[in-house]
Amino acid sequence: MTSTTTADSTALREALVREVVANRAHVGAPLSPAVEKALSQVPREAFLPGLELSEVYADQAVVTKRDAERGVALSSVSAPTVIALMLDRAEIRPGHRVLEVGSGGYNAALIRELVGLDGQVTSIDIDPDVIERAQRCLSGTGYDGVHLAVVDGEHGFADRAPFDRIIVTAGAWDVPSAWAEQLVAGGRLVVPMRIRGLTRCLTLEHTGEGHWCALAQDMCGFVRITGAGEHWEDMPYLNDTDGQRVGLRLEDGPDVDTEALRAALTQEPVTAWSQVLVAYDEATDAQDLWLATVIDAWALLTADPGAVKAKLVKPTWNHGTPALIAPDSASFAYRTLRRHPDREDRWQFGAIGHGPSGLAAAERLCALMQEWDRDHRNGPDPDITLVPADTPDDQLPPGRAVNKRHTRMVLHWTGTP
Ligand SMILES: C[S@@+](CC[C@H](N)C(=O)[O-])C[C@H]1O[C@@H](n2cnc3c(N)ncnc32)[C@H](O)[C@@H]1O
Known part of the structure; x- marks a missing residue:
């Protein structure tokens, strides 16, 4: 700690707690008095020695360890607002x-x-440091x-089980x-979870025997889980010029013909416009999850800022914009x-297509998007349930099943068949 006093x-x-509140x-999700009190009591500077107090009490994550080669964050002290949530x-x-x-x-x-x-x-981490x-x-x-222990979280920690709550602070x-x-039946698991490339912090209730139902889903971002549960998606580049890369993140998505899609990107784009309008700062996360649910050949398009500047692509978000691969496998739209x-005062969603059936894909x-606007924009979040991986199709609840190693996750939007 540098130049600090207890009063500072x-x-x-106190100012940070007011900000989190x-x-x-x-x-619309007020902080509970119990968590507010805990935030007011724990001195965050004790966990960030050497950092200026003004940074310690900024509402942001502080990276405490990076991968020496790639500079990727491996560990951090998470942002107070996220932790509080x-x-x-x-x-x-x-x-x-x-x-x-x-x-x-x-x-x-x-x-x-x-x-x-x-x-x-009990707090466990895979990294002894x-x-x-x-x-x-x-x-x-x-x-x-x-109680601290060096353990791969994939295995939980049987020595101290059962638990009433499990909180996972790495992206699973x-x-x-x-x-x-x-976890006891009726216990809660709070976990940042990747769903077809999108991350949502799921609050899951364990309803017994490996069945879970989501009580809440919130936006969040975390360093990836490593170890036995680590999972990497395919990420083919459609343009790999340094600083102008355009990629497709394919998590739980289709196999693609990369060469055909690379060729498509070099072809003249075609644009279609929807009637879906948003305010400039309006969140689109519900629409993203809806599209990820209903599109079979789903992808997220990523782009270096240089690719946008060079007008190779015009995505809504450089780090992952909803996209679909057309049935001809040689065209796509985002x-x-x-x-x-x-x-x-309004922005309008559209889609840009590339390739022989690029226009049809964009339309x-x-x-x-139009369907989301009409049926789901003002509706509830989807029901999300998880069942063991060996659950046969005919015993799944209705909805889109996303198959993982241990579980099958099913997303169901009320009103959808
Ligand atoms: C965001 S940090 C945790 C922040 C922390 N909970 C805090 O108090 O602010 C994520 C941590 O997850 C750890 N991690 C990643 N994969 C893991 C695994 N399989 N098992 C246990 N820990 C893991 C990383 O080493 C890293 O320290």
């Missing part, structure tokens, strides 16, 4: 036994506050009742069987956006 720390922490109120979704009560997968110390200290002296906190660091930070704060692709085995020609994408 307390004032900054305001953020949560803004999205996850703790609230978990509904941790005094006396609960909680497993945290992905350690750092800060969140474990907050959980310690929530479960009290009658509860149990992270556990060693968490141990050091926790022991300086008096939160020494946290599946729910391993160990979590179901170690979502685009423009300021509405007649309405200053299909527009039609699906």
Whole structure:
């Protein structure tokens, strides 16, 4: 810690808590008094030694370890707003036994506050450096009742099971069987989960025997889970010029003919416009998940900023814009956006197609956006259920099944057949 006083720390922490409270109120999910109290009590600077207090108490994640070669973040102390959301979704009560997968110390200290002296906190990480660091930070704060262990979270932690709650603080692709085995029936799992390339923080209730149902789904972003549960999607490049790369992220998606799609990208684009209008800062995450549910040949188009500048593509988001591969396998379309020609305050979704059937693909994408606008824009989130991977098709609930290693995830939008 540099140039710090207890008074500075307390004032900054109070300001941060006010910010988190305001953020949560803004999205219509008020922070619970219990989590607010925990945030007010745990000194975040103890988990970020050496950082200026102003940065410690900014509402942002702080990377604590990077991959030496690629610079990718491997570990961080998560952003308070995200942590607070996850703790609230978990509904941790005094006396609960909680497993945290992905350690750092800060969140474990907050959980310690929530479960009290009658509860149990176990925090595991696959990386011995992270556990060693968490141990050091926790022991300086008096939160020494946290049990830390170097374990691959894929296996949970049988020695301290069963748990009432499991909170995963790394981006997962599946729910391993160990979590179901170690969580009591009726217990909650809060996990950032990749669903066809999109990440949602799912609050899952364990309804027994490896069956789960989602109670909430929130936007979030986390470092990827590594170890036995690590999962990488295919990512063919349609243009691989350095600084101008255009790629397709294919997670749980189709096999594609990369050469044909590379050729398609070099062909003149065609644009179709939907009648779906949005305000400039309106979130589109529900539309993204809807499209990921209904499009079989689903992809996310990614682009370097240089590719957009060079007008190779005009996606709605460089890091992953909804796209579909056409039935001819040689054409594709992705979502685009423009300021509405007649309405200053509105933006209009459209789709850009490439390849021999690019126009049909773009029109299909527009039609699906239109369908979302009509039937789901103001409706509820989809029902999400997970069942064991060996569940036969005829025993699945209705909806789109996404097959993973341990589970089959089923998304069902009310009103869809
Ligand atoms: C975002 S950090 C955790 C932040 C932390 N909970 C905090 O208090 O702010 C994610 C952590 O997940 C860990 N991790 C990744 N894969 C894992 C796995 N299979 N098992 C356990 N930990 C894992 C990483 O090593 C990293 O330390």
